[in-house]
Amino acid sequence: MVLKEPVPFYMDDVVQLRKPHPCGSLEWTVVRIGADIGLRCRTCGRRVLLPRRTLEKRLKKFVSRGPAAPVQGTSELVTG
Known part of the structure; x- marks a missing residue:
């Protein structure tokens, strides 16, 4: 079984789904x-929660991508 990498979602991404919402929006x-x-x-x-999968x-x-989350680098440990 081959595992796929999850699709990265960011806050404020605008996505288009395959089926329209009852109000007509995609x-x-x-x-x-x-x-x-x-x-x-x-x-x-309307707000909904969907499992990622x-x-x-x-x-x-x-449709448009939101700003990517900042990546936190590894901090250097100071030993003394």
Whole structure:
């Protein structure tokens, strides 16, 4: 079994899903990141939580990407 690398999601990403929301919108904004991804509909403002795996399956494309999270480098330990 080959494991796929998870799709990186960032806050304020705008994604397009395969099926429209009942309000007619296809675009969602990422508002929460974790094991579950929080999305807000760009038309009606409805918020939903989807498991990361489900969102990866429903994702059609990224409309725009939010700013990447800053990567924290390793700090040098001072021994004395």
